[in-house]
Amino acid sequence: MTQRVKFYQTGTFTVGNRLLDAESRTVQATVERNNSLTSGHRACQGCGEALGARYAVDAAMRACNSQLLCVNATGCLEVFSTPYPESSWRVAWLHSLFGNAPAVASGVAAALRAKGRTETRVLAQGGDGGTVDIGMGCLSGMFERNDDVLYICYDNEAYMNTGVQRSGRTPPGARTSTTPAVGPHPGNVFGQGKHPAIIAMAHDIPYVATASVADLHDLEEKVTKAMSIGGARFIHVHVPCPLGWGSEPCNTMRLARLAVETGLFPLFEGEHGEVISTTPIRRRQPVEEYLKLQKRFRHVIGDPQALAAIQALADRNIRRFNLVRENAA
């Protein structure tokens, strides 16, 4: 009855694990990590976006031997990191406008190609508003031309930097400053929404993925894989925002995790327009567990109909992406 030693206490769920060999740990577990977004930035306490950006850019830096150039859309990530002329970035970094980051990145990639600097890679990043709303036109162009850019969207589900206005990524039922929790249908409308990863896949680009700040190993693998490919690539990262969501700063990870475990934020990868893998849910949770930790959903908790409608969205994702599997743990 000898058991093979395959169990390492926390496996790869934690950031590091002293019992695992170094290759199985994350970039974030190393003291050599770049800290691309360094201390002193002005993001709120417990900001998921600040964390997501460091995770992603550090992994990208590692993948290209630090030959990276970042283009940033306007939004919290830009404002809290770079109150001109001070900066938290430890990477070549460029900011232009709210809606044009993909176009600027395409231009940078073209310039590098013209100069023959093929070893330098381009990463563009922005919030959900900058990506799925105002930036969608030039993002679609960047995809359709297959420009050599990795675009990363940090999705905190509203326009946080300007005071929590609704975006195309604001979930149904959520209260924002433009979708107040009043009237017969409080909060954001049910029915529509934008899934940027699916929109990106519709362009048949080489690589598309969704990721969560709560699943670091998965996120780093996806960034690393994206960096190993040429052409247009897109990663959509879910990042809780304590200010906009009305959640405790210490709950940022828990919320990101619950979004995955409820099925509300499915994790998958696509290549050339087809889904190639989905990440199964480890411990499935009802949506209420996720919603009840956020003030933006407070009115939903007492509304069985709204609750059921949100649960139905989660269930649909679970079916669509086959997220609940036997022996998933």
Next chain:
Amino acid sequence: MTQKKPFAITLDIGSSLANHTGSWRTERPVYVHRMPPCNNACPAGENIQGWLHDAEEGRYEDAWHTLTADNPLPAIHGRVCYHPCEDACNRGQLDTSVNIHAIERFLGDEALRQGWKISCAPQTGKRVLVVGSGPSGLSAAYHLRRLGHAVVIYEAGAEAGGMMRYGIPQYRMPRDILDAEIGRIAGLGVEFRLNSKVEDLEETMDAERCDAAFIAIGAHLAKRVDIPARDAGGILDAVSVLRGVEKGDAPSFIGRRVAVYGGGNTALDVARTAERLGAKEAMLIYRRTREQMPAHDFEVAEALEEGVQVHWLSTIAGVEGAKVKIEKMKLDENGWPQPTGEFETLEADTVILALGQMTDSDFLAQVDGVKISKDGVVEVDAGMMTGRPGIFAGGDMVPAERSVTVAVGHGKLAARNIDAYLRGTRFEHAPRPELATFDRLNTWYFTDADKTRQAQLDMARRLSSFKEIVQGLDEETALFESRRCLSCGNCFECDNCYGVCPDNAVKKLGPGQGYEFNYEFCKGCGLCAAECPCGAIAIVPEQI
């Protein structure tokens, strides 16, 4: 840089490292060590979480040294300890508790196999008398030796070990293991005087020129009840039977049918021993119900497996030759058994009483200040000292739960107090940290892994011999099992805090060194504490 800045520019060119966001903080995270529930429950005060941490890395010898800082007898405890640590283990609330005793046994056996050694502090010139070489006396002797004192043990019996040798049967406590662990203590320079019963304590102390004494004489006098019996010859007591088996003068014929009166561990052990001595039927007669039995569940289960029968809610009303008259009992509303007036007759060649033991402490009555209460039990203070300064006592002879592990714990505590007494100081307990309760953990991070089970001897071989029933774990399984530990309340270097801080305010100091907060930048969001799997970070209010 105070040069004039352009219009609307207030900051200097440079890195945001100039912006010390630590000033935002109203609460701060601090690394703490919380008390793991296993450690908290261990009567010997072992740092279980600590030695599991070593074992997880395959550093078994280090693990054994961490363990033996508190308990000199791991191979024994891995076999006979009732492991209250496992009842308290947080992992029990997740799936099943860590199989702590099995890993302890693995370490203990490994130490014997490889001859790992213990070292002692330089001689202090002080000398201590220990009376009794049961687990309590052995533990006191070991700890006193490690603290540099000379120790002499007086033991009434022909061999050392106390009830571990003359009570606990070999199928649970193999004697080669017992001998080896006692031998290691002797190897530290502890002198053993066997066949030396102490009759006059002060005289012995003088003769041995001892500065203090620790008494641990156990409880060896069987309690009896008045049972109307025509022929009392067939009535034996459990401790005598068990001692007889060990000394090789067991009754040559125990009888075909043996009735044991009692419901404790001793009753079960003597019934199972009777089966091994050739009894075809062994039955227990117990006044109450299974739930009320003082014996431990696993022992009851093992006995039932071996075919021991139990008459619950029954008392012996009389014995007449081979006929035992029992009266059925009924529980009253307070749960006490009450006679019903209904009788039954059973056939039994032998009746064995297992109704508890008293301490033979008469010789202590003449020592000034020593207080003796009911059943010969001796009163001690919180430092295990009797009413007579310099004379300490522990184990079965003092009021406490009676187990090998409690006895070892007493021996350790007494040794520390004796050491302080000899140095003219007072022993102070280290402050007890707050308990690492289950709700302090973030168990999401732990991988599912069910407890590994220990193999058992097959039934035919069990009943035909005194061979050890429960088998040990091999190295890989022990490693697997160690790695099931959640490391409650103590950092195990998973890098979560280092990873999840949005402000890079956690410094990683390197393997074995842990981490440090950089309060210049920590904003006090509390993510590190929330995501620490084992509850090793506390959030405390900032002094503002």
